Amino acid sequence: MTVELPLVVGVDGSESSLRAVDWATDEAALRGKPLRLVYASLWERYEGAALAKGLGRSSEQVMADNIVEAAARRSQRRAPDVKVSTDVLPDDAVSVLLNEAHTAFALIVGSRGRSGLAELLLGSVSFAVAGRAACPVIVLRGNHDNRARAGRHRRVLLGVGEETHDAAATRFAFQEAEARDAELDAVRAWRWPARESTDHPLLAGEPARLHEERAADILESALSTAAAEHPNVALRRSTVEGTARRVLLDASADADLLVVGASRRHGHTGLQLGRVAHAVLHHSVCPVAVVPQRE
Known part of the structure; x- marks a missing residue:
């Protein structure tokens, strides 16, 4: 049983x-x-x-x-x-x-x-x-x-990072969206570092586009498995220029739940919150789910 x-x-x-x-x-x-x-x-x-x-x-x-x-x-x-x-x-x-x-x-x-x-x-x-x-x-x-009420916006927000620990957060976000019959808005923030030189042949012409395309590739890779497992979830993919902290905090104003991952760092006991998770826990407008990768 x-x-x-x-x-x-x-x-x-x-x-x-x-x-x-x-x-x-x-x-x-x-x-x-x-x-x-x-x-x-x-x-x-x-x-x-x-x-x-x-x-x-x-x-x-x-x-x-x-x-x-x-x-x-x-x-x-x-x-x-x-x-x-x-x-x-x-x-x-x-x-x-x-x-x-x-x-x-x-x-x-x-x-x-x-x-x-x-x-x-x-x-x-x-x-x-x-x-x-x-x-x-x-x-x-x-x-x-009283903003912490289920179903106010019918939108679950997922912050997508680059670490493998995001797999658990992604599955949790899809489950939440499915249970709520809500849209899942998966967001990957990207930046064009000012220190990069446009003299490099790969960056000539449209340097920002390469960063945005890389963000889109990361987003697609992170979502593909869970999206196939939850075909009924309305999924919106977003790549947004800016720091992950600012992008997620801005987007939290129109969400019922913000989902982020937590990583396990070598040499530390338990899970350690990164800067993004720490920031949204302090300042998010909506409830925040911190999801560890189960070992």
């Missing part, structure tokens, strides 16, 4: 995390996936299991249980057919979510917390998890003004 991997949401009672629950509930309904809501609490670790048991339920435990139960009720009201489970886990948020990632289809996190300090901490959690998780991580950028 195949076990259906859940969508996992980190909740903390903030408005941002509740919007993450809403977004994840819609996603679970679209994909027919179960939903798992987790709250990280260090109370028992700091107090000790024996002392925690002797003291009974603390105010922290009561609050944690109330938060996940309220989030579960919210999800079930939104999509009664989605199977929802909850858990309060005795560890810090990053450790909890990274551990959950090994048995999750994807992690969904908000971009800020319950207060000024919590906002900073949750931001750190989001970026730490996005850079190290074993499964896709969706950070709900844009949810400060």
Whole structure:
């Protein structure tokens, strides 16, 4: 019997995390996936299991249980057919979510917390998890003004790089577009470096055209396999002059989800976010999915 991997949401009672629950509930309904809501609490670790048991339920435990139960009720009201489970886990948020990632289809996190300090901490959690998780991580950028809503634009945006790790991101983007019945806009940014000399015979006349053609070739190569596997997805290929950071951030204004890949670098533990992924996680107008290449 195949076990259906859940969508996992980190909740903390903030408005941002509740919007993450809403977004994840819609996603679970679209994909027919179960939903798992987790709250990280260090109370028992700091107090000790024996002392925690002797003291009974603390105010922290009561609050944690109330938060996940309220989030579960919210999800079930939104999509009664989605199977929802909850858990309060005795560890810090990053450790909890990274551990959950090994048995999750994807992690969904908000971009800020319950207060000024919590906002900073949750931001750190989001970026730490996005850079190290074993499964896709969706950070709900844009949810400060309720932009993080499924189906608003019916458009999934995929940033196509040159690394082989983009294969997983490409497959994920096609799956998202198919589940949403949305257009997939695959974008490859290109630049004409000012330091290149037009005296070179290959660059004489139309030097920019060669860079654009190379970008188009990279785009076609990256998309060909997944496009054949998802023939019903409306695919738009775009080569745009400019930095990848700026091109994707501009395009995110009209997308429901931006998908980028994450690479595994030699000599580092876990996944490391490149400059483009880091930039879009900080500044994208829409939610961002960071997708690692599964080994």
